[in-house]
Every structure is written in structure tokens, then in C-alpha cells.
Amino acid sequence: MKPFNLCFLGFGNVNRTLVELLRLKSPALRERYGIGWQVTGVASRRLGWWANPDGFDIDELLNANSSSFVKMRGQGCPRYTDWLRTAQTDVLFEATSLNVESGQPAIDHIRAALECGAHAITANKGPIVHAYRELRELATQRRKQFLFESTVMDGVPIFSLFRNTLPAIEVKAFKGILNSTTNVILTGMEQGLSFEDSLRQAQRLGIAETDASYDIEGWDAAVKVAALVNVVMGVRLLPSDVLRQGISQLAGEVVRAARTGGQPYKLVCRAQRTTTGVRASVRPEQLPLTDPMALVSGTSSILQFETDIFSGLTITEENPGLYATAYGLLADFIRAAGS
DSSP, X not given: OOOEEEEEESOSHHHHHHHHHHHHHHHHHHHHHOOOEEEEEEEETTTEEEEOTTOOOXXXXXXXXXXXXXXXXXXXXXXXXXXXXXXTOSEEEEOOOOOTTTOTTHHHHHHHHHHTTOXXXXXXXXXXXXXXXXXXXXHHHHTOOEEOGGGSSTTXXXXXXXXXXXXXXXXXXXXXXXXXXXXXXXXXXXXXXXXHXXXXXXXXXXXSOSSOHHHHTTHHHHHHHHHHHHHHSOOOOOGGGSEEOOSTTOOHHHHHHHHHTTOOEEEEEEEEEETTEEEEEEEEEEOOTTSGGGGOOTTOEEEEEEESSOSXXXXXEOSXXXXXXXXXXXXXXXXXXXX
């Protein structure tokens, strides 16, 4: 069994958890899918560009810092393309920071990996909303896979559901709750906290970033809506095309009164196919308790699809952790390995 050479671009929580999950699932990968693997490349702003075509020791890798790689027989590389070639990359896992405006440099990273003959798997939404068709066509030309299951609802099979399980389905509309930070903040406000106190609590729990404006103002949800529209509806849509309103203007007493009245506030994502394209929005809405979305709290998510065959198809995810995101990348790896 020739192992797949795996390279990790970005080595923060997501890719580190993926390495742990790969190690945990190694027996199943070998026995059920005939897949072997080794890590031959790791790169990040903190660590630099390091390659070892013979494979890094996993225990050493998970405890590595920028000065450890020489001892681990790592070769430092001056450029990204040198790193891909030195590591003899078969699969790139791309988990760098999102650039909402352009999707760069992640788009260039994925493009270069495909051109070097590697499968490209990403947890970054930027390439999906800014270059999905280009990268999909390039992957087809190179007979490689460009996959991104972890970009929306962690590892829940959203994109693969429509790509592999529901062929020829037309998605007419969808709605859902896709941002956990705002959901946690609204839940805290319902329990008596002010907006500011609920935000600070979410930050202490590690759910919200120090600068949480990207979530609070609805950008994260808008990017996810754009990704879904691009892929499952087949319509080009940018985050800036999504009508967007965040939750920063909601006062605690208003949120509590809405919950007491049986119509709690949620940051709701919507997309509807029209005769001219797709109309999409992200905004706070009051929902009746008879709506499944009204019952989603904490870090949970929900998506409800309307299709030409199924009038209602609902997918929920209860309070996911990092292993859920890493699982989406792992599932994509298994799909790529079997292609």
C-alpha cells in the first residue's frame, strides 16, 4: 500500500485536530478503504514551510514549534510551490484564514496544488464564493478532486448530499441558522444578559473571537449563504450580494420580550430562486415556536431545503466541536482517495 502524502497549509486547531483524527481512524482507513497516509508537509505563518518526503513522526509533529522541524529531518522551503514539490504532495488540506473580499491567497494555494497534481481539500469558504467554477473545472482537467465539506455546518454532509446522493435535484430555496456565535449571544440575552455581557461570555467560552464583528454583523452567515448558492443552486453569488443585517442593534429587553411572547429572535439565512437568479438575505427574524429553527440554541445549526422533489428536507447539527469540522476534511480525503 503506497501511502498518500498529506500536506497541511495552516496548522491551527482544525488541521491539528484532523491529524489526531487521522491517527485515530488509521485502522479503519486501512481495513475498510485500503488507504495509508503520511504527513510530508506542514506550513503556517508561525512555523514556516517544512517538508519531509519520508514523512514526519506524528507525535513529534503535534508538539512541534518552528525550531523543531530541523530535528525532525524537515526541509525548509522558500516558496509555496517548492514546498508542494519537495513534499511530493498527493493531498493538500487548506485551512488558512478567510479573506471575505477576494478569497486570496487561498484560491492561489488551491490552484497551485491542483496544477501540481494534488487533490485540494479546504475548510476555507473564500475559494468557494470567489472561484468555485474555476477551481472545479481545473480539478476536472487535472483529474483531481476539489472538495470543501467542512466550509458549512462543519462535517455534516451538505455538499456531498447533493453531489453524490441526490442527483438531478433542483434546490429552489433554503433557510437556516448557520452562525453559532450570534446564536450563543442571543441565547445569553434571553437568559438575562445584555448584548455586551453575552458577547463577553461567548468570548470567555472561546466561541466568539476577540473581534467578533465578522459574526455579529452577519458576514460569516452571508459567506456561507453565498457558498451554498454557488454550489447547490448553481448560481454565481458573492457575499456582497446577500442582503445583510446583524444583531448588534438588538437590545436585551427586546430579545427577552420576543422569547416570552413565543417568537424568539434568530439570525436567519435565506435564499430563494427567482426568474432572474437568486435572492438571498441574512437578518434577525422572530420565529414562532412551531418553527424548528426557533428551537435551535447554543452552537447548533439547522438548514431546511426546498427542492423540486422534496418540499422540505431538514438537516440539524447539535453543538459540534472541532472533531466535527475535522471529520468533514477526513470524509473528503476518503472521497478523493477513492476517485
